[in-house]
Amino acid sequence: MRTVSAKKKDFSRTWYLVDAQGKILGRLASEVASILRGKHKPTFTPHVDCGDHVVIVNAAGIHLTGDKRVSKIYAHHSDYPGGFKSTTAGKLLNERPDRLVRWAIQGMLPKTKLGRAMIKKLRVYAGPDHPHKAQQLQTMELPGTRRNE
Helix, strand or coil, X not given: CCCCCCXXXXXXXXXXXXXXXXXXXXXXXXXXXXXHHCCCCCCCCCCCCCCCEEEEECHHHCECCCCHHHHCEEEEECCXXXXXXXXXXXXXXXXXXXXXXXXXXXXXXXXXXXXHHHHCCEEECCCCCCCCHHHCCEXXXXXXXXXXX
């Protein structure tokens, strides 16, 4: 048998809708990153962007386990003197929950041109509304519901 390498013309992209209400951030992020890479398809090829589009709604309803709300720090530097900035996951969840989910998923993708192409297929919205009705989204149920609710 020969190993078949997928080409762009060999696959089609599907649009999935994921509801993040009540989901745990890391579990949701790992599943969505797998869909964006295309690992759920039998024609997965590591060096080709063969993943699907994902729309995540209700990002404000995501849960963080343990004490990550206060202990997890997101930091960056502007490359200017004194340009170090940081924020906690809890503050980010209150102010920009879509950015929190996007950063969690982006951290699980390759740090190459291929990974940057994959993250462009992700759309995250804090509330239940989204402008992608024309794409005929398929609802995808992911594991990772919070147990103690």
